[in-house]
Amino acid sequence: MRALICQAYAPLDALKVGELPEPVPAAGELSIRVEAAGINFYDTLIVQGKYQVKPALPFSPGGEVAGTVVAVGEGVSHVRPGDRVCAFTSYGGYAEVCRARAAQTWPLPDAVDFRAAAAGLVTYGTAWFGLHDRARIRAGDTVLVLGAAGGVGLAAVQIAKAAGARVIAAAGSAERLALCRAHGADVLIDYTTTDLKDAVKAATGGNGADIVVDVVGGPYTEAALRATAWRGRVLVIGFAAGEIPRIPANLLLLKGCELSGVFWDELMRREPAEAARQVADVLAHFADGRLQPPVTAACGLEGAVDAMRSLAARKVAGKLIVLPQAGQGDDRS
Ligand SMILES: NC(=O)c1ccc[n+]([C@@H]2O[C@H](COP(=O)([O-])OP(=O)(O)OC[C@H]3O[C@@H](n4cnc5c(N)ncnc54)[C@H](OP(=O)(O)O)[C@@H]3O)[C@@H](O)[C@H]2O)c1
CATH class of the missing domain: 3.40.50.720 (NAD(P)-binding Rossmann-like Domain)
Incomplete structure (x- = not known):
């Protein structure tokens, strides 16, 4: 599958689009076809080894996603293949398919589109x-x-x-x-x-x-x-x-x-039931329009490094998202 790949903890320019094996969910996990992934400040830190979480190399950044469940691992019952979901993944989201922990994956109400969910899960949460x-x-x-x-x-x-x-x-x-x-x-x-x-x-x-x-x-x-x-x-x-x-x-x-x-x-890790209640409240506010996550611009995987660079340089107002299924050249919209 195509993904934005971090081969070594290094400045953003070292990130490259390439091929990674599609993840297979272990027990308590699921895999998601990523329709949209948000760009957050920590995504710019994690690839430089400057964040609390230091994934094994190589990996793809991208900590929040929205998409459709591809497969579920053992013990996962609250969502099924084909369901629309959003998830906090820590990393892995700037890829066509990503892995997510079941406890940090939530069903997406029909009225909330993938872009809004990917733009708003972490920031509004x-x-x-x-x-x-x-x-x-x-x-x-x-x-x-x-x-x-x-x-x-x-x-x-x-x-x-x-x-x-x-x-x-x-x-x-x-x-x-x-x-x-x-x-x-x-x-x-x-x-x-x-x-x-x-x-x-x-x-x-x-x-x-x-x-x-x-x-x-x-x-x-x-x-x-x-x-x-x-x-x-x-x-x-x-x-x-x-x-x-x-x-x-x-x-x-x-x-x-x-x-x-x-x-x-830490709220999600230590108090998953409380985190799920809060995420459900946030998604309900997205669904009825009381909260409207702003999407300032969207790009494909090829545009993700530029977008991350803009965020790190304090040039972004609002929120940028990556659309991993978009083809090459299908950038900022
Ligand atoms: N604790 C948590 O659970 C949690 C969750 C999400 C994010 N965060 C953290 O919260 C912070 C903000 O995240 P975010 O996603 O809102 O980031 P963001 O979209 O980049 O916003 C950060 C804002 O900080 C301001 N800023 C002031 N000095 C800056 C500098 N030297 N470099 C960059 N920005 C500067 C910028 O606004 P002006 O240019 O207008 O001043 C910018 O809009 C980050 O440190 C992130 O890691 C924490």
């Missing part, structure tokens, strides 16, 4: 876990989203709006902020040109944000924490800026606020 579970979001909360024009960021904007919150979006350009506005953000802050803490305080009458969604890290985390309200909840989700921030603990004391880690992979 993560943002949902953060906002609804860890931060206990309520209507009327003010939610500050850092990196709001990115994959998890835009998902957080939509989920917070759907929950009845007021959303402050922080991103790195006017164009990216316009996308946040189009997805429902109420207040826009360019954190590359404006002091984040002052702008959030100004937008909240001095109170600060009730919830902070932080996928960026670096210097923005402390600025956001300083702009957090009394009893606020700060969600540590990712460090796209590359720097893991050190938090002055006195700020938590002074604000009576919570700092919560959000690690969706």
Whole structure:
């Protein structure tokens, strides 16, 4: 089968499209004909050996997929060959067929198309876990989203709006902020040109944000924490800026606020039933249009390296997907 192949942990340019054997599912696994696969920030890290998960070489990146079940291994009964599904695979998704763990594969409602599922499973799953579970979001909360024009960021904007919150979006350009506005953000802050803490305080009458969604890290985390309200909840989700921030603990004391880690992979591993409930909620919101995963562009396997490069270079607003069944030359749409 055709796949984008990582032969050695190396920069993105080393990835090549080639042939890999089609995976045969072991017990507790299934194989999926991949119709669409999302591109996430960690896909750009895993091929360089910079992610927690280090697959045996050679492998194909691609951590979230939507498609049709080809075959199921022993003990897999919740889906059958031919069923439409989405899955979190960690890697392997930029291929015509991939392997998935049964516990991290979920039936796809008919009303949710493959592209939307592949564009939204990880980002909306993560943002949902953060906002609804860890931060206990309520209507009327003010939610500050850092990196709001990115994959998890835009998902957080939509989920917070759907929950009845007021959303402050922080991103790195006017164009990216316009996308946040189009997805429902109420207040826009360019954190590359404006002091984040002052702008959030100004937008909240001095109170600060009730919830902070932080996928960026670096210097923005402390600025956001300083702009957090009394009893606020700060969600540590990712460090796209590359720097893991050190938090002055006195700020938590002074604000009576919570700092919560959000690690969706671990939720699935440690609490599969709870993860399945949350994924079902997210998919139900996709099915009735309350949440609409944005697909900014789609490409075939040949275009995947360029797409991953754009994401790593901070040039993508929204979400890119790979369509492994598309022929050569059938790129960005
Ligand atoms: N904990 C979990 O379970 C979980 C799940 C999914 C993702 N994540 C993590 O969350 C982070 C965001 O993921 P994502 O899929 O939303 O990524 P993304 O689409 O690339 O968005 C990240 C955003 O961060 C901002 N950013 C600021 N400084 C940056 C820099 N130096 N390089 C790149 N981006 C920078 C960018 O927006 P501006 O240019 O507008 O600032 C970008 O839109 C990643 O670190 C990812 O690994 C964690």
